[in-house]
Each structure stands twice: as C-alpha cells, then as structure tokens.
Amino acid sequence: MSCSSGTGNFVKLSRLLGEIHKMSMNGKLSGPNCRLSANFRLKKAKETMHGSNSFRKWKRNLLFLWLLGFVFTGIIWFFLSFNSVASERNEKSPDSCEEKARILLQNFNVSKNQFHALASFFYESDQNISQRSALGVQSKDCCQNLSFCMVKGCLLLLVGVLLSCKIPGVCLKCWKNRKNEPVPLQPVAQQLQLLLQQKQQQQAQSSPKGAGKWRKKLLIVFVLLGMLTSFWLFWHLNQKIILRREETLANMCDERARMLQDQFNVSMNHVHALAILVSTFHHGKHPSAINQKTFGEYTERTAFERPLTSGVAYALKVLHSEREQFEKQHGWTIKKMETEDQTLVQDCLTENLDPAPVKDEYAPVIFSQETVSHIVSIDMMSGKEDRENILRARATGKGVLTSPFKLLKFNHLGVVLTFAVYNKDLHPDATPEQRTEATVGYLGASYDVPSLVEKLLQQLASNQTIVVNVYDTTNASAPISMYGTDVTDTGLLHVSSLDFGDPLRKHEMHCRFKQKPPLPWMAINASVGVLVITLLVGHIFHAAICRIAKVENDYREMMELKARAEAADVAKSQFLATVSHEIRTPMNGVLGMLKMLMDADLDAIQRDYAETAHNSGKDLISLINEVLDQAKIESGRLELEDVPFDLRSLLDNVLSLSSDKSNDKGIELAVYVSNRVPEVVVGDPGRFRQIITNLVGNSIKFTQDKGHIFVSVHLVDEVKGTFDVGDKVLQQGLNLVQDTSSKTYNTLSGFPVVERWRSWENFKILNDKDTMEDPEKIKLLVTVEDTGVGIRLDAQSRIFTPFVQADSSTSRHYGGTGIGLSISKHLVELMHGKIGFVSEPGIGSTFSFTGAFGKGEVSSPDAKWKQCDPVVPEFQGLRALIIDNRSIRAEVTRYHLRRLGISLDIASSMESACTYLSSTCGTSEFAHLAMILIDKDVWDQETVLHLRTLLKEHGQNGRLDVSTNLPKIFLLGTSMSPVERSKLKTAGFVDNVLMKPLRLSVLIACFQEALGNGRKDQVHRKKTSTLGSLLREKRILVVDDNKVNRRVAEGALKKYGAIVSCVERGQDALDKLKPPHDFDACFMDIQMPEMDGFEATRQIRSAETEVNKKLASGEASIEMYGNVSHWHVPILAMTADVIQATNEECLKFGMDDYVSKPFEEEQLYSAVARFFESG
C-alpha cells in the first residue's frame, strides 16, 4: 500500500513538473506573438498590460492543469491501491486452500484408522467449521479493503468537486481583477486614447479566445481519458473476477476429486484385505474355514468399511479339467452369464441360466455377500469384459476396474473391482506368469459410483454452487458418464483427473458452477463511478469554461461600450469646448456694441434695456467661460501653470473684486494669511484665483445682509498640530479659544459660524501624519467661511456635481448654474488637493481646500510679482493701535499691518484704548505710535474727540510737534457711502476712512496720504525708489507719432527720473539710434505712418549688427563708437493690444519686450527691470 502511494506521489510530481514545463512553453509562445502586433507608440503600456495578463493566465492554467493532474493522480492511486487489495486477496485465497488441504489430509489420516464412521463424522464437522471460519476471515478482510477503497474514492471525489468549484471562482476572480485593473485614463490626446482602447480590445479578443479553445480541447481530452479509464477499469476488474472464479472452481474441483479418489482407495484397500482373507482362510486352510454362510456374514458385518460397495463375491478359478469334480462338489453347474455386460447385476434366477459353455477355465462365484447372492455359480469368465478384468487382475496382482455399467438392482451406474487371490504370498516383482500360476480365485466388488460421489459431495460445503460430473474416459472419444446429470453449459469448466488405482482406466471429474456468473457489480460500480466522476468534473469544467467565455464576452462587450462611452464623452467635451469658444467670439462683438449703445444718447428706459442686455451678455460670457473650463477639465486638456506668485496680493485682488458686492450687501469681507505661509509660492495663480473667486462668490451670493465672509490661508502642517497652534485665527477655527463670557460669538462679525475644522477633517493628507514631505512643496489649507443660508443636509452630497445646485429653486433665488463648485473641485484635484465643506442651514457654510504649491524664492529674478506688493519700508517700525471689540477682526487687521511692517496693539474698547494711551504716554512706544485704527462697531464720536484731546495732551507733554507727529486716526468701515466718508473726514474726526476689505494697496495709499504731511519727501523718494532707481538718469528715446501718447509716455518716464527724448517718426528714430549714440533704451510705437515700429527696429538692428561686425573684425576702433564693444539698444514695443501674437512678432523683429500703451507701472517696471537691473 505504502509503495503504491509512493508511486502515486512520484507520478504526481512528475506530472506537475511536466505541467510547469508546458506552462513556460506557453508563455514563451504567446509572448512574441503579442509583441509583434504591438504598436510602437503603445508598446510600453501594452507590454506592461500584457505582462500582467499573461502572468494571470499562466497562473490560471497552472491551477487548471494542477487540478487535472491531481484528479488523474488520484484515480491512479485509487486503482493501484485497489489492485493491491485484490492481489492481496488472491494471495490469501491459495493460502487458505492449502491450509484446507492440509487439514483435509490430516483428517483423512485420522480416518485411516478403524474408527472410520466416527472419524468421518468428526471430519465432516471439523472441516465445515474450519472452512467456515476461513471463509469468514476472508470475507471480513475483503469488506475492510473495499470500504477503505470506497472512502478513498469518496474523498477523491469530494476534493475534485471542491477544487473544480473553486476553479471557476478563482478564474472569475482573476477576471474581475483584470476588469478592475485601473485602465490608464490619463488625459492623453483623444486619438491616442481611442487607439489604446482599440488595442486593448484586440488583445482582449485574441488572447482569451485562444485560451478558451485550448481549454476546451483539454477538457475533451480529459473526458476521453476519463472514459477510457473507466472502460479499462471495468475490463480489468472483470478479468480479476473471472480469474478468481476459475481459481475457486479449480480448487473446489480438485478438492472433490482428491476426496473421491481417497475414499475409493480406502474401499479398494478393504476389498484387497478381503481378498487376502479369502486367500488365507479359504485356500490356506484345509478344510476351508469359510463357506458361503461365513463369507456372507462376514462381508455383511464389515460392509461399513466399504460403504460404497454394493456387494462383494468370490469366484474360484476352475480349470476345465476340474469342472466336473467342481460341479459335483458344489452340486450345481457352472452357469453362463446371460448377457455379457450385466452378469453381476442380473436379477434373474440362476436356474434359468444356461450352463456355461466349455472353456479352458472357469470362474464360478462360490461366495457372495447377501446383497448379491444371486450371482453364485455364475461363471465370471463367461462375460467378455469380466474375463478381461480377471485376466488383467491376476496378471497385475492389483485391483482392476471394469468400465461403468448399470447396476440393475440399484438402477445406478457402477463399476466392478476385481482382485486376484493367490495361493501364496507373491513377491511384488513376480511376473504375470507366476501370478497366473498362483491364482486360485477372484474377489470382485461392485461399486456404486453415483452414491459414492453423492455422499462425498454432501460432506462438503458449497455443494450447491457447483455441479460435478464424473466420466470414465478410458476411451477418450466416448467418455462414459458415471455421475451427474447433463447440465447446461454455464461457461466455466474445470476438469480434474481421478486415479482409482487402475492404471488402464482413466476417470475424470468435471466441475461446473451451477449458476451463470453473476454480473460483476463491483467492476460496474467502480467504472461507472469513475465515469460519473469524470463526467461530473467535465461538466463542472465545461460550465466553468462556458462561464469564463461568457464573462470574457461580457467583458469585451463592456470594454467596447466603455470605449464608446468615453469617446462620446470626449466628443461631448470637445464639442462644448469648440462651441463655447465659437460663441465667445461673436459675444464680444455683441457686448461691445451694447456698451456703445449704452454710451449713446438713450432715454432712461432704453438705457435700462441696454444695461439689462449687457449684463445678461456678461453673465452669458462668464457662464460660457465656466462651461469651457468644465469641458477642458473633462477632456483633460486643462493644465496648470507653475509660476511664482504672491499669494497675499492675489487674495487682495480677489477681495477687491468682490468688495463691491459685499459692501452693497453690508457683509464684512476679510482675508487672513498665516505668517508661516511663504510670501511667494509657485503654482497657477489664475486657477487659484478662480477657486477662491468661486467660493467667495458663492458665499456672497448666499449670504444675506449680515455677517461676514472670511478667507483664511494656513499651512497644512499648522492644522496637523505637529506643533503648538500659535496662530490665533487658527485657534478660533479649531475652537481652542473658548470665549464663553462674551454674549456674541467670537467670529469676525459676531454671528455664529459652523465649526470650521469639520470641513477638513476628512482630508487624507491631514490625517496622515507621516506622509512623505517634499521639502520643496508646501501644502496650503484655504478656508472660506460665511454666515450664509447654508446648504440643506440632503443636498450636501451632490453640490460638487456639475450643474446641480443644492435646490432647484436656488437658481431662481440666487442665479448661477451650479458649475462653479464642480470646476473648483476639479481644479483643486489638479493641485493635488482636496475640497470639503461643512454647512448648517441657517448658520452658514465653510469650504476648505488644500493644494500643493512649490516654495517660491523671494529673490526670484522674475520679479513680476514683486511690483504688485511693494513692501514699503517707510512704515517699518511704526506702531499702531487698533480698537476693536472682536479679536479675530483685530487679528486680521494685525495681519495686514504686519505686511507693512507695522506692529499692532489691540484694545477691545475705546475706554481700554484710553487707558492704554495713558499708560504708554511718554514712553518710546508712544513716540512710535503712528496711527490709531478704530472699527466702526466701536465708533463713537464723543469718545473719539476725547481721544483726540488726550492725544494732543500727551503729545504736548512729550514735546512732540503736535501738527505733524500726532498719531493719525483711521476709521475701519464696511459699508459707508463716499459722502459719509468725506463728511467724517472733513469734520476732522478722523484723518481718513479705510474701507473694508482691507487691502495692502489701499492701506499704503491711505497711510501715505495721512502721514504724508510730515514725510512727503520721504514718501516720494521711497516711492520712486522702485522704478526711479532703475530709470534715474537713463536716456530714453520715445518714438510715437501720436503727440498725446508721446507726451504721456514722456511724462510717465520723466517721473521716474529718466531723461526722455521724443521723436515722432521711425526715420528720426533711426537717425537717433545710429551708433554711436547715448540712449539706454527706446520705447517704440508699432503702428506709425511711413515707417512702422517693426521696420524701424529691423533697420536699427541691422545697423547695429554692421557696427558690431566692424568692431569685431577690427575695421573700426572702439573709440569711434563710444567705447562700446557690442551695440544693442533695448527696444520696447508700445502697443495697445497685448495679445500673444503681437508679442511673438515683437520678438521676431528684434524687439526686446513690449509694454501696453497706457503705461502701467507694474508692467513698465517688470519690462525695464530686465535691462537695467543688472546695470
């Protein structure tokens, strides 16, 4: 058993190895195929896809093959073990037979002694018991083995079924995985994407199909193999059964034959003994001790020793010469047998028989057993066969048998055994002549063969199962049946030869099974079982394969649909983009015309109509822009710039744009940037502005007449809480400041707001404490808080969906399309950030988003941004006092003033401000106190007057110049009309009114004006320092045909200290700029009559090149050209339309840069800076 399982394992192993080999072959084969078809553009993506694909397929196939191998190995193992059981059984059965024979022999030996009957009784029972027990052992063994095999088979089946159930699941999973595989949907060009999809499709179509075919073939092979196995199994088992049957039959037959033979021999021995008895007592004694009476009695009494002889008789040898004497002596004549064959059994009276004819010698029966007393006086020599027997018997000295004949009296077949009786004890080697000489008589015994066999068979068990026939086959061509009925041929026949001690006679025993062999149920069951298992497994696999094929088909279909859907989506986006763009162009015309119409002489109603139309047009344009953005985002064509920009000034700009609306509504608008946020960040300012504008716009739209909108920017790190929150605004946002004492909320406007921190609590980057920190990147968290109407809870989930507003009624109430938040979300995602919000109806909403920006270098050479934020050093070191009852608002003010370098003290009320002033009076702090800012909420004219007098007193005490150096007083207001403001100003309450939202530029202008009295020179020097330092004493040529333009440009440039010359024609410029000259730069108009700017520039450049060439070749000395080795005067174009094309054209014609025509300081600065900064 162990050996067979060992071989089983080995087979499994080798099979597995074979599979692996096959797999690798497959992989190799499929690899190049796909690579051949790969498009070079898509090669990379495809290869990776294919790689993962083939690997998965490989895995699946391995699993499949492994299972197949397992099933086969299992079956083989099963059969091997089954065979071993069978062979074991076979081995056992001869063993048991031998044992039986031995027992039999022993028993037989026992029976040799005189206690025959007793012995035979014992023998019978003994044998039966032993046989039965042996059979029992055998059958038990068999049962055990069979049940073991069945258990194994069941186990195998179970494993097989389980695995095959698993396989489709695994395969499906594989498929699913493959399906879930993120299809790279990066916004690539549309064609490329489509191509990719097509390729994917092709691939999906080609490879699984092949795999499916392959699988199907394998399945068919598997089923065929299974069927073959089942047939083989049937044949094999059937063979086994037949063989076993034959063996059983042979064993039984041989056993029976031997027993028959033995019993016959026993009887024969007795007859032999009788013969010797007769020889001893009849012939050896005179007078004879035996007469008919004693013989009859003796034989009758010892008949049990010859159980199968019907009778014995003794015939005397009488020569013809002695006949008369003999007849006289006995008183009867020797009679002849009536018929030759039936002498011994004739049932007729001896008297009726004729006397024997004359012959040489006679063998008349003188003694006989009672049963056959009728044969006395009959001459045995008269029958031909008997005579031969007698002659043979006396010649050999052994028992001789006749051929079988019918014993009349018993109506049975019988044989006659004849022994010769000699008058002396002969030597075993005596010659036949000597024997004939010594013969005195013959002893015959008739055997009833059928009853002999019958008795014997009854002694043996299982005599019902077989049919026994005994034949005399001395004449081989015509065997004589001695026992048994003619039975129908049941197929199997076993022949055992019988030796009854007569060498001339041959006997055979033929054994047959009574019944035809039963159907080989075990073989049928086993093979049917295998077949069923095979078919079941096959069915399961078939189902799996079908399912896989179906899933593949579905997958392909879905891929196709997906590709189509995506293509449609892209097409839609493209359509939108195109259409939006096309609409925009004519809309500009419409708007321009409307504007003109509005400027024309219209009456009030007409003007109203025109304005409405214009406003609608503007709304339409902004909507189209939004749609365009959305389309761009969806088609993946929106790309973010990476330029440095000043976050703070950008926020100022956004707020200034929104301030009109917020002031109209009376909403307070404020911005706060944490001082940990760098001044310059690198990102897309336009898109950043768009997001903020959007959020702020939304907030303004949904906030009604009260409260505030508060934009704050922090670093994400600050919120993470990696260090102590030092930022007061953030503290308020995180609810760390618990100001429960005040009745109003500690917010910008005192209205309740939602908990800001909840809007960003779901952001991943905040929660991940150990995210990889790119030192070059900073993450900003921007929150926009408002006190608006809030968003209904059920609508909160869908507000980022395009064209969906919180409520369908929203657009009726507030207008808008609901696309802004969607765009914002996309933009934030493009910035690698997240957007979130928290909102409570009736309280307000807070939107937060994060974004990744690069750290900008403050000293970036591209100083475009710098101009926007002229940090005015003149305010550096000043102090200010803010009187504000809300700490957050004060913080915001502090933020703005800090940007100017002004440090701020906070007083929560007018009274505390007064006390503050008193306490600091006379100290250096007071000396530096340049301004007092008062919020409108705490404004009170009386107190302000009081404050003024207080200041004056203090100032006088401090011996300061009262008129100039007293702190200025500013009012911070949200919504005040210009009239109101001028009134306050002229009334002398305040030096100026600052309108919220606070902006750096406004602050600077205001402070400069207010502080200007005493510091005007300083201010001017500082102000011109930016451009002035660049342009001072520079000689600049302005070329413009337009007198007014020329004058304006001249004025502007002169203001910055430049020495300006003007010409009005291109030709004049040419003359002026002919080297050598001493101009540092030239500003040139492009559109001029006669010679335009481009042409002039071209000629100037060519002249310069000529001179440079001369200088380089040494044709001209440097001295001739003013000691300048290389001539290149910066030429800046002045143009009214600053579009890209013109810019490129400018550069093409050799100009260095351009400025837009009404001079803007920033742009002028940035353009000029490029040339003069280094010098």
Next chain:
Amino acid sequence: MDIANQLQRQFMDYSTSLHREGFVDDQFTQLQKLQDENSPDFVVEVASLFFEDCEKLINNMARALEQQQGVDFKQVDASVHQLKGSSSSIGAMRVKNVCIAFRSFCEAQNREGCLRCLQQVTHEYSLLKNKLQTLFRLEKQILAAGGSIPIVE
C-alpha cells in the same frame, strides 16, 4: 479752510461722476498721479495736447468723409487710430470706445456709419472737453484756496 474743503469735496464728487459716467478711466487717474511739483501742469498740458490733436484729427476725418465719392477710408482709419491711441493714453474712455466702433466701420468702408461715428466722436469730444475744463477750473480754485488736490481712487 472751509472753502478749500468744500471745493475739495466738490472736486471729488465731480471726478467720481466723471469716472462713473465713463468719460475717463483709470488711465486718467494714472495721469493725475504723474503730476507732481516737477510738472505741476502735466494733466492740463496733456489734455490740451489731446484737444488740439483731436480737433485736428476730427477736421481731417470730416474733410475726408465729406467727399461723396471715393472716400479715402485708409486715411480716415489712420486718423481714427491716432485718435484712439490718444484717447486711450489720456483715459478718455468714451471717445476711445466710439473710436473702436468707428474703426470697424472704416474697415467695412461704411460711410454712413463713419459719419455717424464722427458725429458721435465730435459730441463725445466736446462733452469731455467741457467736463475736463470744469475739472481743471475746480483744481485751480482749490489751489487758489490753498488746498491740495485730492486723489480719487
């Protein structure tokens, strides 16, 4: 002081209204800012240059458009361009806007439209001239009263 303040307020209101009605734009404010001690009459100087230029150009255009046949639209266009440049330099928004329309008519060689535009330009120009002269007068008065000219945001 009172007179100056009053005048200042009047000046503020007036220039605000000029802005609001679109006669001038930010560019004009920029010009005002350019004026300082070194060039105290800068704005007036530029404005008078502009008026001169305007009158000349308008006359040119009127002459060119007077011809019933064979109007030299190119010449008109050049003039309009000049006018547009000047007006945008000085920040005369309305004049500039009319010029934009004027140019499109010129390109379309639409004499009727051009004439209408010329009329408009003339109208706007005279309006602006009046307004600015009023403004300058106010300025002078303020200066005479000893006040400083406030800057309008």
